[in-house]
Amino acid sequence: MKDLLPSAIKNKEKRSEVHAKLKHQKKLEKKKKAKVREAAEKQALELGEEPPARPVPRTIENTRELDETVCKPDDEELFAGNDADEFSCILKEERTPKVLITTSRFHSSRGPAFIDELISVIPNAHYHKRGTYDLKKIVEYANNKDFTSIIVVHTNRREPVIGLPSGPTAHFKLSRLVLRKDIKNHGNPTNHQPELVFNNFTTRLGHRIGRLIQSLFPQDPNFRGRRVVTFHNQRDFIFFRHHRYIFETKESKEPQPKGEGKKEAKTQEKVITRLQECGPHFTLKLISLQHGTFDTKGAEYEWTHKPEMDTSRRRFFL
Template structure:
């Protein structure tokens, strides 16, 4: 018991420290935005905003010391160390799930490598989060339904947050496709994110991006002579290799070379990189009017050496309606973003 209580006290202390650092980071961002606004007004010779007139004298002193690279370093970001180790994802559902929700959860497990699905049973969310922390789980995904249709998706990053809430729309699972589709590969997919340009869009992009491990890529490097535009390659199997073309030895090489020798030109005179990806799997997150469309493809090349996409499924779209700074077991009204349907904004928030 004393060990458990000390562990709980330590977790509470770490969570408070994390929330304090996030608060300091937000205040720093607001201060940087003020400096950028003052600097832009001076550079473009425009009028300073009315709410910054009282602070203009202090901000002008810091304006010359402003460095965008130093201020934009997210040292306290929750995903700063992602990529060192592969993420471990835990997938579960709401209580008493229907067969449709169970099949959707299984397809989500196939989508995300290094993920495991567990039955919810009668466990509370707090028990699931504690279990995930003890087993070094990085993210917990909980899927809810409405009348047998997957309707809500929650992604909770551990150990301290954030937690993303989104609504699932137009869900079409693999067994609902009329055409015959291929099996889902278990290799790490390539990720394509389109139109996530704002700070909120980049935040949402990171939450989804770090659910997947990085793609393994095999690179074969062949070294070629510098400052030489042409090299000769022998077709004979006994003599497989590369020989230099030198002006001094043109006569000797002319005697040795056969008629079947090939001559190719190299743009990069130092190295020629042969990149071979170990998979042909692509996942796309396409943002349009703050609605994120999810697509899953396998690609292959045809006879004309053109890339052809074959949809594998599932297919759905979702709308992010809330991002909380904390985890599911300790939610407070400390939101980074809340969707409001009557928000007076002409532009999209994610793009």
């Protein structure tokens, strides 16, 4: 009965009782280990020795499956490819990004508000009404007007980000959209060009998607504006956040030494830095990446997500 798992017990009350006992026992063991570790660290510090290394907790991220496409710092082929890819002229500042934002034909009620906020985030972004135009016609128009990218917005469906003039086209699923007005204590962004932060785009595919997104923005941030736009990849979900730095000067009284009687306390100024979210914030999930500029029939795909890829929780593609 000792080694019997709670799941093997048929009686619900007994199963709950055994489960609660096991949980309590694990908690006590965890506390006991923590006390032993703290005592060992304290003893090492008293002896002037290096404290024992703390065990690294196992997470889904640090136990991910080995991926041969993970980029390495000495990957010469990768850096050579950067100089020849579709985004190099923008990322080398040889061409200024110019983004056309439109909607699908039947866009959601939150679409226009989201587009207004995207325009405030992406410098040199312009909205054009979709109307009844086919997307291929819009691509043709954008090429003629020297746009470098097209973003098609639909808050309820999967829509593309298209690199111009020759692609590629990335389809993302947009979720967890929160508009600026719904963010508590939100800030209002300025027109300064933002600083960009990209985290965890580690594979060849992730590197390519990172460069595609990066090509939507100018590469010369104006740091005076204190604006920062973050794309954080975690488990193949790309989290978008938009913040501004706030610098505040606070006065604090210096503590007086004992035995010096009552003296007027000196004040010192401290500069405190914090982040204020400007919004919007949302999550992107890559559905596919295709060669060229949007083709639903004869498209050639670089990568596409398939249900059979989701067999392991520790397998990531970006």
